[in-house]
Amino acid sequence: MTRRIVRTITQLTAAAFFAFLVIFLLDRNFRLLPNAVHEYMPQHHHGLVVTDIAITRCNKANIFSSCKLDPEVWHRIDKNLYLGHSWTNAYIHVQRKKEEDLTANDKVVIDVKVGPIDPSKAAAGEQLDSSWESRSAGLWILRSAKPHASDSKEAVTAVDVLFGDDAYEVRPGWAIRGLALLLDTNRDMPSAHITIRRGSYQEPKQPVPRIKDNGKFKIMQLADLHLSTGIGHCRDAVPNEYEGGPCEADPRTLDFVSRLLEEEKPDLVVLSGDQVNGDTAPDAQTAIFKYAHLLIKHKVPYVSIFGNHDDEGSSPRAAQMAIIEQLPYSLSKAGPDDIDGVGNYYVEVLAQGSSKHSALTLYLLDTHSYSPDERHYSGYDWIKPNQIEWFKQTASSLKGKHKEYTHIHMDLAFIHIPLPEYAIPENRFVGEWREGVTAPLYNTHFRDALVEEGVVMVSCGHDHANDYCMLSTDEEKGKPELWMCYGGGAGFGGYGNYEGFVRQVRLFDIDMNTARITTYKRLEYGETEKRIDQQIIVDGGNVMPPPEPPVQEEVVAA
Incomplete structure (x- = not known):
């Protein structure tokens, strides 16, 4: 009986904390507050470079299975690669550092590819800074051993995921990298595609609408x-x-x-x-x-x-x-x-x-x-x-x-x-x-x-x-x-x-x-x-x- 009471109190405490967290993250219109939105969108962490990428998998039926990595080291892209359509969950995690905090031992990700074959074998005769490193789901990353690579336009600064073979990447500086991630999905489940940004954030072109010269x-x-x-x-x-x-x-x-x-x-x-x-x-x-x-x-x-x-x-x-x-x-x-x-505004056409x-x-x-x-x-x-x-x-x-x-x-x-x-x-x-x-x-x-x-x-x-x-x-x-x-x-x-x-x-x-x-x-x-x-x-x-x-x-x- 005592254990049951303790367990109940623990569950109520967890529920109360979750409720507080939801209220904290939402405003009066049930809108995510800016910090929460930015966590949802990893591309908005300015001044950071990616030093490593990992994919974790876990099983919903196994309470001991976890998709979590140390949040002090890894940032998780909160998009389930299986979109909730499977007993398996999977997430992309990235390590990031500020450029000024890089040490001589840090490596900077400069390219990402997806496929079943080691990209270095497919690129005969190409001079590479270092070998491609394999991750799960057919993901390969190329890291430079030179910290100054963070200054290069080749440095990967953000990672995201889009779904479906008809997916498009439209953000400036971003590009979908290669094939879909190699996940054991059925044909009705949209494929997952990793997309990366190189270099710093680019302001999007947003022209001012104007009446044409003919009126x-x-x-x-x-x-x-x-x-x-x-x-x-x-x-x-x-x-x-x-x-x-x-x-x-x-x-x-x-x-x-x-x-x-x-x-x-x-x-x-x-x-x-x-x-x-x-x-x-x-x-x-x-x-x-x-x-x-x-x-x-x-x-x-x-x-x-x-x-x-x-x-x-x-x-x-x-x-x-x-x-x-x-x-x-x-x-x-x-x-x-x-x-x-959300979305009460006006636009002037000049x-x-x-x-x-x-x-x-x-x-x-x-x-x-x-x-x-x-x-x-x-x-x-x-x-x-x-x-x-x-x-x-x-x-x-x-x-x-x-x-x-x-x-x-x-x-x-x-x-x-x-x-x-x-x-x-x-x-x-x-x-x-x-x-x-x-x-x-x-x-x-x-x-x-x-x-x-x-x-x-x-x-x-x-x-x-x-x-x-x-x-x-x-x-x-x-x-x-x-x-x-x-x-x-x-x-x-x-x-x-x-x-x-x-x-x-x-x-x-x-x-x-x-x-x-x-x-x-x-x-x-x-x-x-x-x-x-x-x-x-x-x-x-x-x-x-x-x-x-x-x-x-x-x-x-x-």
Whole structure:
């Protein structure tokens, strides 16, 4: 009995300590605090060089089996190489030292390779500083016996791991090294690839968006990509086969997006949430790098917000945004720490030429995930009052600067979950209303705040098969006040089973010469070259009604 009591007290103490640790690492919005985020991302330890790499394995069923190494000596990359799909766990560990602390006995890692054969045998005639050293899982490291090698651009300064044979490395100075690690995995488990950074941290290219010299600016909205770790699984694909073979979700989604980037040549891309399909993306970073690779390749600046699925996998929103903020061409921001959510921010698009005046302002807000009060308001969460107040104060504070623009300045907004006003059937709309509007049941009237501050258009995602733009009007005067659009689902990893729904992307063609916004959609299959439901939603800076439907002449029988 005494032993049982002691064991119970010990367990309670451990549980209390764990609870304290969680609270310590999370802020009021359940965001990882900076130190915790940095531990998640080993690339942010500046001034360190890698002196050794190891891989540990352990068995979940064996309580005496451990994947841990001395934390005073080794830093663990907290990504299970088996992604939790096996009774075996495995982790990469690295030894790191500050350059000024290196001694004459220290070796610096200058290269990493993966494969079953000793790289020194495959490099006949090559003069090597030292022999390759074998580690487990087919990992080989090359270390220089000269400490001054840390000054070289060849010195490895950070190590990470990505998953799947379709993985991309997009961070400046980073590269995936060779084959996948040789782990005893099944074919359904994404392969693990080691990736390294050489040299010091490199600032990513993050250009300032600007209206083109002809006064035009085009925004592409990518809604609900639902990318996975690995190729993903197609859901409700139209057609079921792709290029003569079975549909693979991520490759098909990215092919579609790549084609439109080349054809439409947008000046900015808005990722409006659910880029990551949480339950099939145990490594969110790998999924993020897939879409980032395309946008970086096409040199298109992009902004992103989160949907309800993005953080259902391995990584909370704050950790994901910390990654996204450091990627080339990304203009995304976490936003104020004292406001609910992650990703409440705005982006200014400057006027043409060398002007420093804003021509367009894009507001992006986090619509969170699921209702915090299922008893009274089941379903999805809502934009919080402090977010609305932040938006109103920010918009009001910018108005003076915006008046300095010699043309008509315009404000747009993007969210993930639709507003309750999207579900008013009496409102006129252009496009297809195929499914129920899954807006929050609790209305904080963000729509009214948008109108008060002069926003002319808000666009969301979330409901994949709805692709309409709906006009919200002044109920008393019948005056057009706000266009509320859907981006249309673009990803094959998300549902689309509504009347043969075809994946699509919405675009906003903006002409600042006349303060006109034209919107239309492009389809993945069928009428792939056609602009669908093209309409002018704003002209002269004013919200415009949709075109009147053609009058059907009544045929009178003789």
